[in-house]
Amino acid sequence: MGLTTAACLCELGHEVALLEIDGERVARLQRGECPFYEPGIDDLLRRHLDRSLRVTTDMDQALRRAEVLIVCVGTPQSASGAPDLRALWKLLGDLRKRRPAGPLTVVLKSTVPPGTNRRAQSRLGPGFTVVSNPEFLREGTAIHDFFHPDRIVVGAASPAAARQVADLYRGIDAPVISTGWEEAELIKYASNAFLAVKLSFANEVAALADGLGADVLAVLKGVGLDRRIGGHFLNPGPGYGGSCLPKDLAGLLWTARRRRVRLDLLPAARRANERQRRRVLAKLGPVAGRRIAVWGLAFKAGTDDVRESPALAIIPALLAEGARVAAHDPEARHTFAAALAAAGPDGLPAGLELADDPWSAAHGADALLVLTEWPAYAAASPAEIRTALAGDLVVDARNLFDPDAMAAAGLRHIGVGRGRGR
Numbered sequence: 101m102g103l104t105t106a107a108c109l110c111e112l113g114h115e116v117a118l119l120e121i122d123g124e125r126v127a128r129l130q131r132g133e134c135p136f137y138e139p140g141i142d143d144l145l146r147r148h149l150d151r152s153l154r155v156t157t158d159m160d161q162a163l164r165r166a167e168v169l170i171v172c173v174g175t176p177q178s179a180s181g182a183p184d185l186r187a188l189w190k191l192l193g194d195l196r197k198r199r200p201a202g203p204l205t206v207v208l209k210s211t212v213p214p215g216t217n218r219r220a221q222s223r224l225g226p227g228f229t230v231v232s233n234p235e236f237l238r239e240g241t242a243i244h245d246f247f248h249p250d251r252i253v254v255g256a257a258s259p260a261a262a263r264q265v266a267d268l269y270r271g272i273d274a275p276v277i278s279t280g281w282e283e284a285e286l287i288k289y290a291s292n293a294f295l296a297v298k299l300s301f302a303n304e305v306a307a308l309a310d311g312l313g314a315d316v317l318a319v320l321k322g323v324g325l326d327r328r329i330g331g332h333f334l335n336p337g338p339g340y341g342g343s344c345l346p347k348d349l350a351g352l353l354w355t356a357r358r359r360r361v362r363l364d365l366l367p368a369a370r371r372a373n374e375r376q377r378r379r380v381l382a383k384l385g386p387v388a389g390r391r392i393a394v395w396g397l398a399f400k401a402g403t404d405d406v407r408e409s410p411a412l413a414i415i416p417a418l419l420a421e422g423a424r425v426a427a428h429d430p431e432a433r434h435t436f437a438a439a440l441a442a443a444g445p446d447g448l449p450a451g452l453e454l455a456d457d458p459w460s461a462a463h464g465a466d467a468l469l470v471l472t473e474w475p476a477y478a479a480a481s482p483a484e485i486r487t488a489l490a491g492d493l494v495v496d497a498r499n500l501f502d503p504d505a506m507a508a509a510g511l512r513h514i515g516v517g518r519g520r521g522r
């Protein structure tokens with residue numbers, strides 16, 4: 101989020117110093133290489149690097165002449181469900197010691213639980229003005245989303261501070277929602293919680309459709325055309341993942357527990373998501389001793405991010421049941437391998453192989469499991485899939501394929517809610 105924000109702010113005409121503590125990331129950025137996959141970011145980086153964009157590990161250099169500091173550090177989920185705010189407090193601690201010459205506005209763009217901006221303001225004290233400015237961009241379309249947000253949310257203690265931050269986005273046509281700190285923080289949490297509920301709802305309607313022999317895509321089209329509901333995020337799948345939805349829902353639930361507020365709906369959405377992973381796994385039937393091809397490791401198409409991706413839960417479960425897995429992803433091979441290596445010392449677990457292309461993963465497999473909606477997978481022809489596989493089962497957890505065309509090619513196609521599922 102930090103790199104996208106920095107590069108897009110340059111595009112709006114601002115001068116930006118990107119402060120990053122990871123030396124390897126900085127070295128790559130200084131060479132004009134983006135350390136992760138995000139469409140369009142390389143071009144922006146090349147256009148602005150060493151002109152209006154500087155990349156540095158030096159806080160003093162980054163703060164020189166700065167009027168605004170935008171905080172984009174990670175706030176990952178900790179074991180209790182609470183977001184881990186250590187990177188944020190460390191950064192603010194370093195900042196406080198420096199006491200910049202002029203007044204500095206500190207914008208918290210990282211997603212944080214309600215109450216954090218208020219705490220940040222009291223820790224930093226006078227001379228600093230803290231403003232909440234949550235971000236809603238989606239990985240895979242981050243640059244488009246930066247320039248075409250549905251709204252810009254600014255939570256501040258004074259109208260002048262709110263105006264200063266809203267002005268950063270001058271040139272972007274979007275409503276500005278000006279609120280207090282806690283409201284802005286809760287807008288972000290509640291938005292992601294709602295999206296998680298919507299996806300779990302779609303998955304439960306899909307399970308019902310499977311039970312009834314109905315096609316969920318027709319059902320949800322009919323539901324989503326109701327403008328009070330809307331069709332976005334109403335797609336059944338292998339369960340939501342990514343760096344935001346699971347973590348922010350956990351953060352909201354933790355916040356509710358701390359404030360002793362009882363919530364019924366949101367814990368249920370989370371349980372439904374866990375069950376969805378198991379439902380997709382069950383569609384494969386017994387897997388011990390079988391070779392399973394998996395297409396897709398990233399949590400969604402358009403990114404190499406595997407944080408909380410369905411594949412990270414489902415592939416280890418397949419291996420634990422005794423399957424051999426050959427998996428492919430056009431972008432996330434390395435991030436996936438790194439995430440697994442982080443879980444254990446010896447690299448890839450036994451029984452898992454990461455293939456260079458989708459067809460070598462599929463070749464000779466007893467079944468194919470599609471977990472990510474990459475366009476290249478959707479473009480695969482049923483006849484080619486039939487030829488590549490030794491077996492005939494395709495579990496299509498993203499509903500990429502037409503069930504009739506798959507059946508005509510001699511494949512047993514099981515989608516999510518397509519009326520033929522287990």
Ligand SMILES: NC(=O)c1ccc[n+]([C@@H]2O[C@H](COP(=O)([O-])OP(=O)(O)OC[C@H]3O[C@@H](n4cnc5c(N)ncnc54)[C@H](O)[C@@H]3O)[C@@H](O)[C@H]2O)c1
Binds near residue numbers: 121173209211212235
């Ligand atoms: N990724 C998204 O699509 C997205 C969207 C909306 C909101 N967010 C929120 O934005 C925040 C960041 O998410 P991300 O996915 O970009 O995380 P990330 O972990 O990919 O990036 C955080 C970066 O901050 C750097 N960092 C940590 N401490 C630092 C310090 N003291 N000084 C300078 N750099 C420091 C890390 O090295 C890392 O490169 C999170 O709170 C997340 O919830 C992310």
